[in-house]
Structure formats: structure tokens, C-alpha cells
Amino acid sequence: MNNLVKINSExxxxxxxxxxxxxxxxxxIGEIAxxxxxxxxxxxxxxxCIACAFCALICPDLALEVYREEKGK
Amino acid sequence: xKPIFTKTKGLTDRPFHYCPxxxxxxxxxxxxxxxxxxxxxEKTIGVAPVGCSGFCENYFACDMIGAAHGRAVAVAxxxxxxxxxxxxxxxxGDGDGASIGxxxxxxxxxxxxxxxxxxxxxxxxxxxxxxxxPTSLIGQKTSTSPYGRDAETMGFPLDLPxxxxxxxxxxxxxxxxxxxxxxxxxxxxxxxxAFQVQLDGLGYSFVSILxxxxxxxxxxxxxxxxxxxxxxxPHFALGExxxxxxxxxxxx
Numbered sequence: 356m357n358n359l360v361k362i363n364s365e366x367x368x369x370x371x372x373x374x375x376x377x378x379x380x381x382x383x384i385g386e387i388a389x390x391x392x393x394x395x396x397x398x399x400x401x402x403x404c405i406a407c408a409f410c411a412l413i414c415p416d417l418a419l420e421v422y423r424e425e426k427g428k
Numbered sequence: 429x430k431p432i433f434t435k436t437k438g439l440t441d442r443p444f445h446y447c448p449x450x451x452x453x454x455x456x457x458x459x460x461x462x463x464x465x466x467x468x469x470e471k472t473i474g475v476a477p478v479g480c481s482g483f484c485e486n487y488f489a490c491d492m493i494g495a496a497h498g499r500a501v502a503v504a505x506x507x508x509x510x511x512x513x514x515x516x517x518x519x520x521g522d523g524d525g526a527s528i529g530x531x532x533x534x535x536x537x538x539x540x541x542x543x544x545x546x547x548x549x550x551x552x553x554x555x556x557x558x559x560x561x562p563t564s565l566i567g568q569k570t571s572t573s574p575y576g577r578d579a580e581t582m583g584f585p586l587d588l589p590x591x592x593x594x595x596x597x598x599x600x601x602x603x604x605x606x607x608x609x610x611x612x613x614x615x616x617x618x619x620x621x622a623f624q625v626q627l628d629g630l631g632y633s634f635v636s637i638l639x640x641x642x643x644x645x646x647x648x649x650x651x652x653x654x655x656x657x658x659x660x661x662p663h664f665a666l667g668e669x670x671x672x673x674x675x676x677x678x679x680x
Contacts, residue, residue: 359429370449370642370649376609393448409609411433415453416444422429 358406359422360398366418367395373410373419379403382410438463442486449649451606451639452480455548456487458606458616459519462623463490472515473507475500477524480554484519498529501536504543515626517544522563523553526588530562533588533634540597540631544622547588547634550641551660558644562586565663570644585663589636593670599631601670605638607656618668630672638664 360382367389373396374382381404385397396418398404406423438460446452463469472490476482478497485492495503500518508516518525525533525547533545552570553559560570560577563585567576577585589603602618605611615637622633638660640652647655 366443368448372449372649372653375650375653406432408433412609412612413454415446415449415451417435417439417453417457419433420431420435421433423432425430 356402356404356406357424358404359401359424360404360410361420361422362396362398363418363420364389364395364397365391366416367393368416368418369393369395370415371396372413372415376409376413378407378409379405436460436464438469438489439487440489444487445483446480447641447643449640449642449652450480450554451550452484452548454606454612455519455546455615455637455639456484458612458619459517459546460488462616462620463488466620466623466627468515468623471513472517473504473511475504475507475516475518477518477520477529478555479521479524481519481521481548482555498524498527499532500524500529501532501541501543501545504545505536505539505541508541508543512542515544515623516542517546517623517626519546520548521554522547522549522551522561522588523556526562526586530586530588534592534595537592537595537598537632537634540599542626542629542631544626544633545635546619546622547636548639549588549636549664550639551585552641552644554641554644558641563588565659587664589634589669590665592634595632597632598634598670599672600625600633600668601636602634602668603636603638603664603666605656605661605666607638607640607653607661621668621671625672636664638666 604615642652
């Protein structure tokens, strides 16, 4: 699998709710701060992501978009 | 790659001003998604409250009115009666809807106004600095109840959706919680039903959403979700508390 959680780091406020609900532990707080000073979320293991979109469902700041890899492409 | 989840057109591109982890953003998104899915963006008038969500008029992609404190349902009543072809909703917090605006909320329900109220209950006054709200739990520490809310002197928490089920004009009353992905999906379902009740012209629809306030509760966002699940949810009636019925008593 090679699904993608696209992170709009300027909207991320580092609240950690996405990390809390992720069943596969794919996300982590990164080491790069955005212009507001929040250390934003990033994907640590793209191969584990099942594109369940729980992270995007709970993200209060619309910072996440989820894409699923299409089979046979 | 196939998009599974992308940003809704029902919201503007402006970033939210809410504190990190505040669930107002989730509720905004659910409303934005429904406005888009139900094709309502162009025919909606939203009414913003006073409180943290007072600036929500910047975020919804529909027309918005800012109401005086607690009077959102009264303003919405005027908007709906002047333009019955429009979809009208109010977005209120517990300080706005259950405290200063209690009379307006119950009166609008009693009149059976064909509007939808979205009531965000986080058991505290957020914007003004974490004072005790009518919905604060017994024993809850806030800046005006530093030793915990004491029922003897400060009374009991108010469960507004439960009260509204007794009012004949309120035809749809639901209470949901955005504490988990599953809860968020249920909240969206309840909101969709409430919107449909208004579109069908059945009467007043009211959705209470249990929400968090990590900043004023003094916990981090993840602990706030747990506090909501373990402390708040047992104290408030949850689920679809009242659904519209047709003759014979069947649910519509």
C-alpha cells in the first residue's frame, strides 16, 4: 500500500488528535515548525496507511486530505 | 490517486482561529459538508452567536448574520419568516444558547419556527476565560467555581436537549458527541436529519453536540477527548431524543 495523507502544515496546530485516532500509528509530530510556531504533523510510515481517513475526520483544522492508491496503477 | 477525503466547498479557505484541538472545527466541517452535499450553499442564511464561534461567519461559505448575544434564534426567526424559501440555521455555544439565550431558544421551539439550531456544549464559557456555564458538571473546576461546582449553591447542570423534547414545536431533537470518528459520523447523520426536517417544513430542529475545550479545561486535546467520554457523556442524554412522527406514530 502506498496511500497518502496530505498535510497542509500551515493549517496544522499540532493538537495530536489525528495521531490519537490513527489505528496504524502512521502519523507523528514532526520537527519542522510552521509560520505560527506549531510543530506540524507528518507521515512517518506511508506503507502502513490504510486510508481509513479517521485522521481527517477528527482533524479540527482541515489540515489533512487523504488519498488512496488505485489498484493496478 | 483516488481522493478519499478532501476539503469541502461549504467552508471558505480561511484558517480557523480556534485553539489547538478545539472541536468547533470538526462541527464547522460537518455543517460545511452537509451544505455542499445537500446543495444548500447558495440558499442558506446562517446566524452566528457571540462567543468563541462568533467569528464562524468568516468560515461558512454561505450568507451569515451576526446576532446579539443569545438572540441568534430570534434573528433566525426573522430571517426565515422574511425569506421562507431560504435554509436558516443558528450556530450557538452553551453560553449563548443555554444561558443568556435560554428564553429565545425555548420560545423559538415553542413557536415551532422552521429553523435548525446547532448547539455546541462544552460545559464551560470559552471566550470569556473559562467561567462556569449552566452546563458545567457537578464538581467541575472552572475559574468561577475553583473548588468545583457545588449543587448546594450553584445548582445543577442543564440538559437543554432533554428539556426541548417536552416542547411540542420542536420536532427533531438530537444530542451527539464528536469525541471519536464514529461519534463524528453519527453527529453528521443527526445534522443531516435536522436539516431535512427544516427542508420538509416540519418545525424546529435542534442538535446538541458535546464538544471539548482543552484550553479552559486545562488539559491537552487528547485528554480533553477522554474527559468528554468519561465525564461528560454519562451526564447528558445522548442519541435522537425526539423524531418527527406521522399519523400512527411511525417515525418519518
